[in-house]
Amino acid sequence: MKYKYLKFISTLAAFLTIYVNSHGNEQFKKPDFSFSDIERIKSGTEPFFEVWDEDNAYGVLDVAMDGTVLMFSLQGEPHPDKRKGSRIFVKRSEDGGSTWSENKLVGKRIDLDWKALGIGPYDGSGWGKDKHHARATLGTSIIDESTGEIMLFMTALYPAPYMYKSMDHGKTWKLEKISYGKDSRGFMPIPNAACDSGINIKHGPHKGRLLVPSRVFPNYNKHEEAKGYTNAAYSDDHGKTWIPSEPFPLDGTGESGLVELSDGTIYINSRTHTRKGNRWVAYSDDSGATWRDLRQDDELFDGPPDVYGCKAALIRLDRDDGDILLFSSPTPHIEGRKNIRVWVSFDGGKTWPHNRLIKKGPGNYTCLTQGRKGTPSEGFIYLLSWKDWMARFNMAWLLSPPEAETLLGKRQRYRFSDSDFYGSSKNAKKISYEDSKLKLSSKGYALIDEDQKGFVLSKKFFLPSSKMKISFHAPKGKVILELLDEANNRLSDTHGLTGTYQIDKDLEWQDGPIDKLVGKEVFVRFLLEGDAQVFDVSFEGVNLLSENITSIGPSDDQFVLPPRNDYLMDQVPAFVRSYQNLNPFSIKDANLKGLFSGYRVEDVSKVAELTSRKISLPGEEMKITCDPGNGSVKIALYNEEGKILANSETISGNIKIREAVKWAKDFKLAKHVSKPVSLKFELKGNAKIYSIRFDDLFWD
Numbered sequence: 001m002k003y004k005y006l007k008f009i010s011t012l013a014a015f016l017t018i019y020v021n022s023h024g025n026e027q028f029k030k031p032d033f034s035f036s037d038i039e040r041i042k043s044g045t046e047p048f049f050e051v052w053d054e055d056n057a058y059g060v061l062d063v064a065m066d067g068t069v070l071m072f073s074l075q076g077e078p079h080p081d082k083r084k085g086s087r088i089f090v091k092r093s094e095d096g097g098s099t100w101s102e103n104k105l106v107g108k109r110i111d112l113d114w115k116a117l118g119i120g121p122y123d124g125s126g127w128g129k130d131k132h133h134a135r136a137t138l139g140t141s142i143i144d145e146s147t148g149e150i151m152l153f154m155t156a157l158y159p160a161p162y163m164y165k166s167m168d169h170g171k172t173w174k175l176e177k178i179s180y181g182k183d184s185r186g187f188m189p190i191p192n193a194a195c196d197s198g199i200n201i202k203h204g205p206h207k208g209r210l211l212v213p214s215r216v217f218p219n220y221n222k223h224e225e226a227k228g229y230t231n232a233a234y235s236d237d238h239g240k241t242w243i244p245s246e247p248f249p250l251d252g253t254g255e256s257g258l259v260e261l262s263d264g265t266i267y268i269n270s271r272t273h274t275r276k277g278n279r280w281v282a283y284s285d286d287s288g289a290t291w292r293d294l295r296q297d298d299e300l301f302d303g304p305p306d307v308y309g310c311k312a313a314l315i316r317l318d319r320d321d322g323d324i325l326l327f328s329s330p331t332p333h334i335e336g337r338k339n340i341r342v343w344v345s346f347d348g349g350k351t352w353p354h355n356r357l358i359k360k361g362p363g364n365y366t367c368l369t370q371g372r373k374g375t376p377s378e379g380f381i382y383l384l385s386w387k388d389w390m391a392r393f394n395m396a397w398l399l400s401p402p403e404a405e406t407l408l409g410k411r412q413r414y415r416f417s418d419s420d421f422y423g424s425s426k427n428a429k430k431i432s433y434e435d436s437k438l439k440l441s442s443k444g445y446a447l448i449d450e451d452q453k454g455f456v457l458s459k460k461f462f463l464p465s466s467k468m469k470i471s472f473h474a475p476k477g478k479v480i481l482e483l484l485d486e487a488n489n490r491l492s493d494t495h496g497l498t499g500t501y502q503i504d505k506d507l508e509w510q511d512g513p514i515d516k517l518v519g520k521e522v523f524v525r526f527l528l529e530g531d532a533q534v535f536d537v538s539f540e541g542v543n544l545l546s547e548n549i550t551s552i553g554p555s556d557d558q559f560v561l562p563p564r565n566d567y568l569m570d571q572v573p574a575f576v577r578s579y580q581n582l583n584p585f586s587i588k589d590a591n592l593k594g595l596f597s598g599y600r601v602e603d604v605s606k607v608a609e610l611t612s613r614k615i616s617l618p619g620e621e622m623k624i625t626c627d628p629g630n631g632s633v634k635i636a637l638y639n640e641e642g643k644i645l646a647n648s649e650t651i652s653g654n655i656k657i658r659e660a661v662k663w664a665k666d667f668k669l670a671k672h673v674s675k676p677v678s679l680k681f682e683l684k685g686n687a688k689i690y691s692i693r694f695d696d697l698f699w700d
Contacts, residue, residue, distance in 0.1 A: 042394075053389050058074055060367055061382055063370065067371060068169045068170060073089050074137060087107070089105055092171075111134070112158065128221050149165055149239070151165055153191040157217045159189055159191075181242065183216070196256065197212070201287045203262075205287075209287050210238070215228060215253075216244075225274070248291055257313060269327070281296070310330055310365065315370055324346055325348065334486065339361070342356055356398055364386045364387045368381065399572045405578050408461035409580060409609070410464040423457040444534055445534055447529075450477070457526075462522075467539060472532065474531060477532035479496070479534055485523075564618060569584065577612055578611050579610040581608035600686065607682060610689060615678070615679070626655075631685015633650075637663075649664055
């Protein structure tokens with residue numbers, strides 16, 4: 001079998017089961033699409049999402065047995081690890097997160113007798129030996145679902161043998177002593193706050209066992225972090241005694257989360273502290289005592305900065321009909337720990353085909369928890385960011401396709417006269433000019449209140465050239481240009497620009513030439529002061545043929561949409577990758593039964609385009625449902641590397657319902673069936689696009 005074909009099979013491992021018959025011929029069995037019914041997972045609820053600010057040094061989330069949501073936080077003097085003078089507080093919500101109590105004291109730090117315990121020396125002589133490491137404070141949590149008791153670990157670099165406990169859903173707390181065993185290397189576990197909350201084992205001979213992710217600092221010294229490792233701790237006596245698991249099969253790890261899958265397997269997902277790459281995963285068949293099958297996940301990035309990773313969060317939804325996992329972490333390709341996203345796996349962590357942005361900007365460490373059935377918290381997902389914010393949402397929101405991004409194609413000139421260049425603004429209004437100087441760009445933006453600063457932000461586009469120019473008018477004001485990424489990180493900016501009707505003014509950047517940014521996805525923010533007005537930006541060295549064209553290049557997406565009969569504009573995982581000069585709209589046409597959303601051309605004087613994610617080509621005949629109107633629809637097919645394979649014949653005329661697509665020059669889909677491909681739809685006039693259909697799938 002060819003390499004690319006093997007790679008494809010590996011990518012779709014969760015969807016395709018291949019077996020070899022007695023003659024040795026490979027055959028396909030139809031995938032189990034138990035979670036293709038997204039509406040069932042949404043539970044018929046309306047999408048819900050909210051996010052708000054929270055004041056925490058760092059925190060832990062859990063939900064009591066009565067559904068009370070608990071937000072633990074560490075409050076103390078500014079200090080490394082926040083341990084100097086720190087105290088632990090809890091905020092409670094008894095109505096599912098709609099309202100919250102004030103912070104209530106759980107308890108104070110514990111000053112350990114580090115000499116007696118043999119955990120030092122923490123003598124203040126340097127990083128890793130600082131005295132504050134001998135003070136135990138907020139660790140992770142676990143709830144004993146058989147007793148309702150809430151347990152909050154105390155940790156330092158040393159596993160402090162104490163925890164705070166509550167028997168009244170977090171209203172009152174008492175400090176108790178616990179005991180730890182040693183692992184096969186002679187060390188005790190540390191269930192600190194950067195490890196996810198623990199779980200109760202529900203299957204097998206160890207049903208009822210408490211299992212919590214933890215870590216080990218060898219010799220309890222941060223200088224030996226590269227020798228550290230992830231593990232877990234378990235208790236079979238309701239939290240009095242905790243036994244460490246065998247070490248995770250990879251050193252240099254530490255912060256982790258774990259879940260129990262429906263077959264009793266424990267899935268553990270760990271950060272790495274000493275190497276570049278993705279998250280590391282292993283499994284346990286004995287309720288968390290030992291680990292097998294170490295692998296690096298090929299989709300879940302370990303979080304920037306790449307060389308050091310980032311604490312993520314992991315939960316399994318409380319369902320009986322499948323293993324749906326949620327994973328939260330910063331967006332991979334952005335500098336810094338920013339733009340927290342939640343990824344969704346429908347197959348127990350084998351693939352992660354869907355994710356959604358929770359909040360732009362700083363995110364850092366995250367915690368996840370979920371509501372409990374039969375309580376006011378049921379159906380809610382809670383996410384706490386250690387960058388002082390929290391979100392609450394449901395699966396109906398998480399699995400609703402986010403609005404596809406408008407990604408503008410390469411152009412010689414981006415102008416506010418175009419309908420698609422403007423993104424957003426503050427204290428800015430649109431203006432028009434008939435002046436011959438501005439014949440290329442007759443519309444622009446100026447400040448509403450010239451005594452206050454403002455800005456105009458563009459849509460996202462591929463920076464087509466480093467030779468960038470601007471058209472502006474600022475006789476007494478000033479314009480500054482900033483290039484931003486999607487997390488609003490400043491990539492480069494100019495000095496202040498002034499002058500009267502400066503047309504195609506060359507730009508000089510404060511950090512030097514912007515050659516390294518060419519080809520990257522960027523936003524342009526125009527900062528305006530005084531009487532400044534801005535009209536467009538232009539670029540030298542851009543091929544005219546690329547005007548209004550969105551090119552499909554090699555993609556770093558690991559996931560390929562599985563074969564299916566219908567690909568819809570509003571499906572999850574998302575079919576639409578990006579679009580330009582199009583608007584999504586709701587369908588209310590009785591002739592289009594089963595279709596609820598489509599895309600239509602926004603500016604009929606320009607070409608519009610929509611690109612798809614990679615799909616595994618399901619069959620030999622593609623059918624389209626569209627309405628060319630007075631315009632047309634055309635399809636381009638690309639291979640996995642982004643090279644064009646074929647163009648379709650132009651589709652025009654009245655509405656088309658599942659009409660077979662005809663390809664130019666007698667091109668046949670047959671030899672590309674089952675391989676990863678991408679689609680680009682070109683729409684002209686008032687054309688609309690609804691769906692793609694394959695009647696016969698290749699395993700039928």
